[in-house]
Amino acid sequence: MIDTQTVNVESAGLGRSSRRDRTITQVVPVTFTYPVHFTEHLFDPQQTLLRDILTGPEASGGQPPRVLCVVDDGVLAAFPGLEGQIQAYFAAQLDLTLVAPPLTVPGGERCKSDPDVVGRIHEAINAHGIDRHAYVIAVGGGAVLDMVGYAAATAHRGVRLVRVPTTVLSQNDSAVGVKNSVNAFGKKNWLGTFAPPHAVLNDRSFLTTLEDRDWLGGLSEALKVALLKDAAFFEWLEANAVALAARDQEAMDHAVYRCAELHLEHIARSGDPFERGSSRPLDFGHWAAHKLESLSNYELRHGEAVAVGIALDCTYAALSGLLPEADWRRILDVLRTLKLAVSVPELGSGTQDATNPTSVLSGLNEFREHLGGRLTIPLLTGIGQPVEVHEMDHDILRRAIALLEDVQAQASSLPLSSPHTQGVL
Amino acid sequence: MIDTQTVNVESAGLGRSSRRDRTITQVVPVTFTYPVHFTEHLFDPQQTLLRDILTGPEASGGQPPRVLCVVDDGVLAAFPGLEGQIQAYFAAQLDLTLVAPPLTVPGGERCKSDPDVVGRIHEAINAHGIDRHAYVIAVGGGAVLDMVGYAAATAHRGVRLVRVPTTVLSQNDSAVGVKNSVNAFGKKNWLGTFAPPHAVLNDRSFLTTLEDRDWLGGLSEALKVALLKDAAFFEWLEANAVALAARDQEAMDHAVYRCAELHLEHIARSGDPFERGSSRPLDFGHWAAHKLESLSNYELRHGEAVAVGIALDCTYAALSGLLPEADWRRILDVLRTLKLAVSVPELGSGTQDATNPTSVLSGLNEFREHLGGRLTIPLLTGIGQPVEVHEMDHDILRRAIALLEDVQAQASSLPLSSPHTQGVL
Incomplete structure (x- = not known):
């Protein structure tokens, strides 16, 4: 949600230039607001959190909000039933339209280095009429969320992004912030934007199947922030x-x-x-x-x-x-x-x-x-x-x-x- | 310039979900500030406005700021000496580094429909080490400014963009705002971001060589805004x-x-x-x-x-x-x-x-x-x-x-x- 507060447009003369020279100082205040929820079993038909967010006061127009889901193939490998569960969840919600079966993308950093993956998401957003009042839900690890976030932020200058991070690292760090990115010129995160999400849904049930290296590796960001900011947390x-x-x-x-x-x-x-x-x-x-x-x-x-x-x-x-x-x-x-x-x-x-x-x-x-x-x-x-x-x-x-x-x-x-x-x- | 004002991070319980469910409402206030100058003969060696902006309080680090210039080929056709004038201007400024001769791009809407043009600007930004404290100066009509703006906003999540609009339409409308874009899927402005510029420099001397259709066509935006907002201006x-x-x-x-x-x-x-x-x-x-x-x-x-x-x-x-x-x-x-x-x-x-x-x-x-x-x-x-x-x-x-x-x-x-x-x- 974005909100503008106060305003200030000033006109002022400029020294050392022509009589007709003038300057307007433009001031644009913007406030970004989004919730970060800590929950579990997000796609359980009994769980109303996701539905509440998608049909909340931000929703507009008389039509059921349109939703495109993009899922990390690593998550699907760990939860083979997830695709069907997502489809069943939306099938039970008459006030939401899942525009297509979930789109699967390769997980891990490789998805950020292949421009075709961003291209596929743009194509799906265009083909299925996802607009600024519709949603892209990204389910996956930090790399997938970075990449889908970049695609969503640049389509129509930004369609609504709901992040569902599935790893320790993305739940405690990358997915709660305001950045997105892909790699270019062999450099990590060379392309990207600052674009806060519509909502972040941290579902702890996704953590249960993580490999040890991902369960433990994600804790290094917790250690990092504790060392910088909070001795008690350390x-x-x-x-x-x-x-x-x-x-x-x-x-x-x-x-x-x-x-x-x-x-x-x-x-x-x-x-x-x-x-x-x-x-x-x-x-x-x-x-x-x-x-x-x-x-x-x-x-x-x-x-x-x-x-x-x-x-x-x-x-x-x-x-x-x-x-x-x-x-x-x-x-x-x-x-x-x-x-x-x-x-x-x-x-x-x-x-x-x-x-x-x-x-x-x-x-x-x-x-x-x-x-x-x-x-x-x-x-x-x-x-x-x-x-x-x-x-x-x-x-x-x-x-x-x-x-x-x-x-x-x-x-x-x-x-x-x-x-x-x-x-x- | 961007400035953050106040802050609000709230934790709240959520109804209807598990005992352990929690929510943090994230509030990020950001204020964007940029000057819009109305001037003339911007690249005249006696004119200090551009230099003042590039070396102003926003400049940081001890190094002379690095500058990449991108110029609309339509502007170069009307001002054949412009390329040399830009190079001479920077050669005379010891505290600025023009990283390369001005990059020329095709003017008009066609530059927004060819992804290779954005790719060329990204390549130049990368090759010449333009970072978030360096500048891309875009000189041209609205289409070129839209396109260069998109390239600049996505490189390193945003390098500094100085817009030098050269048409009536871009000086009075598109270049003073917070948007950028390119075309995709045959649709105008399908890709883009909201990213305020670092500064806008409206140089009236560029208007003198416009074709009549561009001189007059740009006035339709003036008529539009007058009809909407200001009867006296009409x-x-x-x-x-x-x-x-x-x-x-x-x-x-x-x-x-x-x-x-x-x-x-x-x-x-x-x-x-x-x-x-x-x-x-x-x-x-x-x-x-x-x-x-x-x-x-x-x-x-x-x-x-x-x-x-x-x-x-x-x-x-x-x-x-x-x-x-x-x-x-x-x-x-x-x-x-x-x-x-x-x-x-x-x-x-x-x-x-x-x-x-x-x-x-x-x-x-x-x-x-x-x-x-x-x-x-x-x-x-x-x-x-x-x-x-x-x-x-x-x-x-x-x-x-x-x-x-x-x-x-x-x-x-x-x-x-x-x-x-x-x-x-």
């Missing part, structure tokens, strides 16, 4: 890491909710929701993560890459004397308990060269370029205590990379509760 | 129509300024700058105009099509008893004095069928579909007095089309000041 994660690793659903519910809440607060309160400045304080550990994903040809999942990125930037901060060694140990111990690797082959052997595009260090400049302006990297001076730096010492980074290789090698040979980083720094 | 247009038709530059300056100002006020104050509702009160005469442009394969210019659309909807309103006959005559007389046709072959012979896509009447449903929701058409009950209707009688429309054919046939055989519509209704 302590909760520390205390519940064993339960989370053992797939305790109640613990996961809390982790997803609190992480999503912290992200939403950040977007609303940061003062820069559409990222016009040089700083992106939530992208802790992300300069390396994006590069590692790309170097692995997206075999590494985003959450796994973020875990390595967090470990790298924390180790860098500890080696630089910014982050106390005790905090560093606690952070690495949480990562280990969550079974998240702190080093991967793509990180290289510590003989990195920032001018070589196959080196993780080249990710620093790519990160700067995507955002524009001056390089700005968030680091930690303590748990819950971020600071921004504008350069990173490449020698210290190489030492951090070498150190994490040792930590990772030791971790696999130690019992879970051993203080395996003792004396390493 | 009277000014009525009193100055002869001077405008004779290419009086001072009269044109006022027409462009006041028309742009009324458009900007509308965008800021309408309460719906991003068009989420069903109503688009500024699109008077546009349902027919968009269809006529498409039927003519874009041989008809947008302004010319809008003139016919205004004539059609005014005649419809007069035949329906909504608009007094005297007002109808005044409006048609202004169009005639501005040498704008009120009927074109694409309008058909009055034997129209709304279900036939080659009929102008099919434009009613296409207009509804683009915006979504209920059909909403602005009509006039008097000069400066709009009203919205939700259906149009096809019989009356056919009569209006036939009547305008007669008016147009008579107009060409009458002296300019004759009351040629006398007794026609």
Whole structure:
């Protein structure tokens, strides 16, 4: 929902130019509002939440709202009955029109690198008469939601998008925000827009079938936001890491909710929701993560890459004397308990060269370029205590990379509760 | 410039769902601010306006801002020295970096229908490292600005766009607003985003070489906004129509300024700058105009099509008893004095069928579909007095089309000041 508040159109003379020169300063205030629901069994015929949203006060015209559903093929593999369930759900709602059987798209990052997939969604939106008062429902992981979001945001300058994220990572992070994207020129998220969704429906039942690597990987964003913004949430994660690793659903519910809440607060309160400045304080550990994903040809999942990125930037901060060694140990111990690797082959052997595009260090400049302006990297001076730096010492980074290789090698040979980083720094 | 004001993140329980269900209502307020300057000789080395804008407080980082220029080939044909002038301008500015010679693109609607043109601009943005703190300057008519704007808005989720509109129509209407677009599926503006520019620079010196059809055609948007919002401006247009038709530059300056100002006020104050509702009160005469442009394969210019659309909807309103006959005559007389046709072959012979896509009447449903929701058409009950209707009688429309054919046939055989519509209704 969008709402305009106040208004200001000023006319003013301009110095140093012709007598007839004039200037109008245009001020356009816009307020975007959308709900993020935490629920379960969304397509159960008894569950009215989805129907309530699609037929709510935002719906207009006398016609039943038209709905196009796009589903991640990875979700369909885990829930083979989902397609039929979605069709049955809409068949039972006389006041909604599902315009076609759900459209299936490939899941994972590959769907963002193939322009034909966006083209297919545009074709379906056009063929089935989806307009600005109709809905595209995207069901899937973060990559599918990014890609469908881009298609929906550009069709008719934006049709209504309902996101149904199905992974930990998308439920607690990417799907609750205001961005969408696809990849271009071999660069992640090169194309995209800022376009808030109509609604986000976090259905916890989708998490039950996730592979361990996706269940655990998604928690790296929770760890990240805790480290940046909420020491108490970090302590909760520390205390519940064993339960989370053992797939305790109640613990996961809390982790997803609190992480999503912290992200939403950040977007609303940061003062820069559409990222016009040089700083992106939530992208802790992300300069390396994006590069590692790309170097692995997206075999590494985003959450796994973020875990390595967090470990790298924390180790860098500890080696630089910014982050106390005790905090560093606690952070690495949480990562280990969550079974998240702190080093991967793509990180290289510590003989990195920032001018070589196959080196993780080249990710620093790519990160700067995507955002524009001056390089700005968030680091930690303590748990819950971020600071921004504008350069990173490449020698210290190489030492951090070498150190994490040792930590990772030791971790696999130690019992879970051993203080395996003792004396390493 | 974008600015976030206040903030509101609420958590609330949801009725009728599981004990663990929760909702967060996300509220993201964003304020877009940009200047619209009215000036001349923008690329004269003595003119500091462009430099001041590119190096202003919005510029960041220590590096000279990077600038990519994209120029309409129609403008280059009229100003063969422009390319060199732009390069000389930037060569003289040590604190700006023109990353490449100006990129030339085909002018007119054809540039919006060829996806390769957008692709070329994306490639240049990528190859030359244009980021969110760098600039794309688009110099050209409305179609080129729409298309470059779409490329700029989607690259890195939006690099900074400076619009330099070079036609009456783009200076007084399309380039001052918050939209961009390209065509797809044979439909005008099917792809696009809402993305306010960084600045708009209306340089009146570009207007001097316009063909008469573009000089005059652009005035139909001024007439439109006057009829909707400002009876005094209509009277000014009525009193100055002869001077405008004779290419009086001072009269044109006022027409462009006041028309742009009324458009900007509308965008800021309408309460719906991003068009989420069903109503688009500024699109008077546009349902027919968009269809006529498409039927003519874009041989008809947008302004010319809008003139016919205004004539059609005014005649419809007069035949329906909504608009007094005297007002109808005044409006048609202004169009005639501005040498704008009120009927074109694409309008058909009055034997129209709304279900036939080659009929102008099919434009009613296409207009509804683009915006979504209920059909909403602005009509006039008097000069400066709009009203919205939700259906149009096809019989009356056919009569209006036939009547305008007669008016147009008579107009060409009458002296300019004759009351040629006398007794026609």
